Amino acid sequence: MEYIKIAEVLQREFKDKNLSVSEAARRCGIPTRTLNDWFTGKTLPSAKTLGYTYALAEFLKISLHHLLFNVVDKETNAEVLMSATFKDGSNHYRLTIEKMRED
Numbered sequence: 001m002e003y004i005k006i007a008e009v010l011q012r013e014f015k016d017k018n019l020s021v022s023e024a025a026r027r028c029g030i031p032t033r034t035l036n037d038w039f040t041g042k043t044l045p046s047a048k049t050l051g052y053t054y055a056l057a058e059f060l061k062i063s064l065h066h067l068l069f070n071v072v073d074k075e076t077n078a079e080v081l082m083s084a085t086f087k088d089g090s091n092h093y094r095l096t097i098e099k100m101r102e103d
Helices: 006-016 021-028 032-040 047-060 064-069
Strands: 078-088 091-100
Touching (some): 006 032, 006 064, 021 032, 021 047, 032 047, 047 064
Antiparallel strands (some): 078 091
16 A cells, blocks of 8 residues: 655655745645645645645646655656557557656
C-alpha cells in the first residue's frame, strides 16, 4: 500500500524551484492555508481538494501520482507524466510520456 507523501514532494520541489508556499498558492489558485498544511504535513488532500492537487501538479510539471506518492519508476528512473491507451480494432496501444531523472 502506498502512503501519501505530498509534504515530502512539495518540500523538495519548492526548494529545487526556489518557490514559497504563498507564491505557489497564488499562482495555482489554492488557498494559502491549504497548501501550507500540505507542505507541513498537517493535512492531506481530500476528494474536496482534488482540483487543487491537479492544478499544483500541472504547475510543478510533475504527475499527480508523483505529487501524492513520490513514485518514480525504479528501473528507468523516470516519472510517468501521462499515459494513454488507444484501441484500433483488435490492437491496443499505450502511449506513455516520462520525465527522465539523472540521480
